[in-house]
Amino acid sequence: MNIKEHNTSPFQRINKLLDKYFQLQPSLCIERAIIYTDVFKNTEGEPIIIRRAKAFKEYCQKKSINISRNELIIGGAASKPRAAIFCPEHASDWLKDEIDTLDTRHQDPYEVKDKQKKILKSSIFPYWEGKTISDHWIKQIPQDVKQIAVKTGIIDVEIKTQSAPGEIAPGFEMIINKGINFIINEAKEKLSCLNYTIPEDFEKINFYNAVIISLEALISLAKRYANLANKMMEEETNSNRKAELKKLSKICERVPAEPAQTFWEAVQLLWFIQIGSHMEGNGPSYSPGRVDQYLFPFYKSDIEKKELSENEVLEIIECLYLKFAENTWFLSKNAAMYFAGYQPYQNITVGGVKPDGSDATNELSYKFIKAKMDVQLHSPSLAVRIYKQSPEEFLLAVAKLSKMGTGFPAIHNDEAAIKMMLQTGATIEDARNYQLVGCVEPYIPGKMSKWTDGGHYNFASAIEFALTNGISLMNGNKQIGPKTGDPINMTFDELKEATKAHLAYFIRNIAIACHIAEKLHAELTPYPFMSSLIDGCLEKGMDITVGGAKYTIGPAFIGTGIADLSNSLATIKKFVYDNKSVSMEQMIDAIKNNFENRDNLKLKIINQSPAFGNDDDYVDNFAREMTDFAFNEITSYKSFRGPNFISGLYPVASHVPHGLVVSALPYGRLSGTPLADGCSPKGGTDRNGPTAVLKSVSKINHDAHVAGTLLNMRLDPFVAKDVDGEKRIAALLRSFVDLNIYHIQFNTIDSEMLREAQKNPDQYKSLIVRVAGYSAYFVELCREMQDDIIQRTIHAL
Amino acid sequence: MGLISDIQKFSIHDGPGIRTLIFMKGCPLRCQWCSNPETQNHFNEIIFIRKNCVSCGDCLDICPIGAIEPKTFDINRHICDRCLKCVDICPANSKIDLGKWYTVPELINEVESDRIFYRNSDGGITVSGGEPLLQYKFVSTFLKKCQELNLNTAIETCGYAKWEHLESVAQYTNHVFFDIKHMNTKIHQTLTGKGNELILKNATKLDSISAITIRIPIIPGMNDSKDNIEATIKFSKNLNNLNKIELLPYHPLGENKYSWLDKQYKLKDISPMNKNKILKLKELIKSYGIKAEVRENLYIDE
C-alpha cells in the first residue's frame, strides 16, 4: 500500500487535511496541568467542586487555540492536534517515574520537550504529591487487596485511579436544541430557591455555582474561537476561505450558548461539547452517539432550504471525523498495554430503532458510514445498530465498510442491547434509544453515569490457580489466590469448584478496589461541566460522581479469555477424566514446565482438544457456565454509588497484558502469550468457520453482561472480494441477530499484508486494524500485539 | 450408514447462499486432476502427513502387523489392514483416518446446527464427494429427510451411475450440479478412466426431472480446447432444464494430498491456468445465450 492511499476522500479539502494529519505525532500537552496547578494553589480551602470549575474556566480562557487551513469544524481540547492532555489530579506519580522514557517506550510513546519535563519536575509533580486519586487509593486499599490488585496483572483496577471515568455521553440532542445558556438559566433558577441555612442545600449551592462557572467558561472558549476566526478572516486573501472563516466566526459567536439553527452549527456545537468533556478530565469514551438521529432535523431542513448540498453535508461530517482523530488519551506504560493505540474511544452510533420502536435508519446513517470509508482514521469509532427488520440496504452498506478491512463498523444487536438496558432499570423508550460508548458498551444518551472499566480480570488465571493451589507461577510462585486444595485427587467437579473459588476471589478484590476509587472520585474530582449535561444532576443538584444521573449503573468488571478457560476445562475433562490418557500429575507438571520437553503431550493436546468456537457443546457449555458464574458473583456486590456492579466480556486490549502473567494452560497455550479476546475463540483453534464461531459464541448469555460483550471475527479479504461477499456478510449478520449475540466486528486484512507492515511501517501508516473492540494504527502497536493479530484465524467469506 | 470424508460448513461456492457441504467417500472415476483424491476410495483410508510427523515412533510400536516402516514411518499399504491403531495413537495429526461413518439421523443432526444461516441466506445442504451416487441409498434417504425438514438440497455428481440410482437421489434434490469433463468418450476414458456415454445419457434423462447446472472443470491442455467446450455448450443447449454452465478453473491445491495417500500426482507439469482463456470461454458460453459463471475466484482479479 502506498502512503498516498489514505487519501480516499472525494473532497480535496479532506485529502489535504489527511496529508497534514499523517505528519502529526502523538505528543504530551501540559498546558492544562500548569493552569490547574496554579488555580489549585490559589484556591486552597475552597470547595473542591468550585476549585475544579474555576480551573476549568481558567483553562478555557488561557489555553492555546488555533484554526487550521481547510478546517470546517474548529477547536481542540489540547494545545495542538494529537497532543494528549495530562491531568495531574488523577495520577502524577506514574508520569514522574516515566517522564524520561515517555517518548521512547514500546507501546504508545508520546513526544515530549525538555522544557516540558523541566516544568513538570519543578512545579507540577511536587505540588500534586500525595494529593492525587492514585496516591490516596494506594494508601486506602487493604493490604490483602493490594497483594493481588497492584502490579500482579492478575486483575487490573488501576485505570480508574489514573484518569477521569469517561464512558459517558452528555445529552447532545438536548444541548443542540436548547443551547448552554438555557442550562445556565436553569441552574440559576435552582440556585435562587436554595438556602444556606439548610444543611442539605449547602452542597447543592456549590454544585450549581460550579455548573454555571463551567458552562460560561465553555462559552468564553467558543467566543475566543470566533474572534480568532474573525481575525484570520481579515488577513485571509483567498476569497473562498475568507467566506468560510466569516461563517465560522458567526457560528462560534452563536453556539454553544444558543441552540443550533443549521446542520453546520449543530456539528460545531457538538464538537465544542466534545472538547469541553476532554478538557474537564481527559477520560476515555466521551461519545456523541446517535448523530444520525439528533442531527437529522438540521440536515433535512438545510437540504430542503438548499442551505447545504448533500455533498457539503458529507464534507462537514468528514471534517468532524478528522477532529475526532486529533483527540488523544494519555496513559501510563502499564495502562497503555490494556488500552493500546492512543484510542480515546469516541463512539458514533447509527441505525437501529427509534425510542418508539420504529426503524431509525435514515439518509444520515448512510452518510456517516460513507464518511468512514473516505476518512479511514482510528477515531471516531463507528458503531452500527442492527435488528431483525434493518433494511437490507443498510446491512449491505455495513458489509461494504466491513470488507474494507479497517475493523469498522462495530456491529451491535438491538435485541440484546435493549434487554441489557432494561436490566439497568431504564424505561423501554430510553432502552431503545441506547447508543454505544467506548468500544462496545451500551449506554443511554445523556441520562447515565457508569464506569465500564471498573476493573479487568481474566478467566485463565482462575484455572491456573486451581491447578497450583493459588500460587501464581508468573509472579515468582507467590501465593496470590486462596488455597483451594491439592488438585491431584480432586474430581472434575471439585476442580471446577476450585476454579470458581478463584474467580470469585478476583471479583471480590476488584469490588473493594473499585469502591475506594469511586469514593475518591466523588471526594477529589467532581465533574460539574459533564454533570450539568446529564439528566438528573441538575434536578437533584448532585454531581455524577455522587449519583446525580438519572441512571447510575456499574462500575463494570470486564473479563477476558473465556475461551482459554473453557478450552482448559474441556482438555482436562477429556484427557484426565474421560479417556484417562493423561494423569493430573502429568498435566500439572507440563504446565509448570511450560510444556518444555513434553512435546508429545503438547501435540496430542493441541491436536485433539475440543476448543471453543467449533459449535461443540462439550467445551462451549463451560463458557456459558463460567460467564454465568462471573455474572452472578459480580452482581452480588453493591457499588459505592448504590447500584450493583455489572459484568462485561470485552477486553479492549487487556488479553495481551493479562496473557503475560498467565502460565501455560492445559490446552497447550504457552506461558506469557496473549489470551483470547472478549468472547472470541482463541485464534487458530476455531477450525469450522464463521458459522460455528457464531454458534459457539451464542451460547454465552450476552444480555446478562450489561457492560457489553465482544466478538472479533477475522475474514479473508480475498474471498470477501467475491461478488456475493456483501450479501454473505449481510446473511451472517441476520443470523448473528437471530442468535442473540450482542456484538461482532470483522477484520478482513490478510496476514501477508500485516507481516509486510511489520517490516515497512512507514509505508503502512494509514493501515488500521481492529484490536479487540477498537481500531488502532497497526504500525503503532507493539510487536506482541501485532503478532497476535497475525495469528488470528482467517475465515473465508 | 454413509462413509463421509469431511463436512464443511459455511460453504459458499456450491449452490446458493450459505451451505453445508458433505463429501461422500468413494468415486467410480479417477480424474487425473482430482483435487480430492482422499474421496476416491470407498473405505476408511489413512493419510500420512509427513510434515506433521515428529518421529516419536508410537505408530511403529503399536502396529500389530508391522505395517509401519521403521525410520520413515511410512505405511506399507499392501499389508496394512486399516485397524486404525496408529491413527489413534499419533499425537501429531500426522496419521489421520479420513473416513467417518454416519447414520442419517447423525448427519441430520450435524447439518441442523447451521439452519439459521441457511434460512438467512437461502442456503442449504450440498452433497458432494467423491461421488454421492456411489452411496445412493444413504444419500437418497438423507436428502429426503432434509426436504421433509424444509432444508434446500443440492448434489454435485459426475453422472457416472445407474440411472435408477441417479433418479432415486435426484427426486429429493433442488439443484443438480452435473460435471461434463469431455465430450469425446475416448479422451474421457483417458482422462477419467471411464467413457462418457452413460454420463451424457444420464444428463439427458435427468433433464426431465430436475434443474441442472452443467459444470466443466477447465484443465489446461486436457479439455480446454475451444472445440471441446463448444461441443459441451451445444450438448447443454439441448437440455430444457439448464440453469447455467459453470467453469471450474484447474487449481493445484489438491497436489499435496496425493503424497499423503502415497499416490502419484499426474499433473505436475501442467501449464498454468490462463485467466484470459477462462474469460474467453465464459464469453463463448454467453454467446449461446446461456448463463455462465466462473466458480473459483482464485485466479480472477476484479
Ligand code: SF4
Ligand atoms: S492401520 Fe493398523 S495395520 Fe495399518 S499401519 Fe496403522 S496400525 Fe498398522
Ligand code: SF4
Ligand atoms: S505416531 Fe505420528 S508422529 Fe509419531 S512417528 Fe508415527 S506418524 Fe510420526
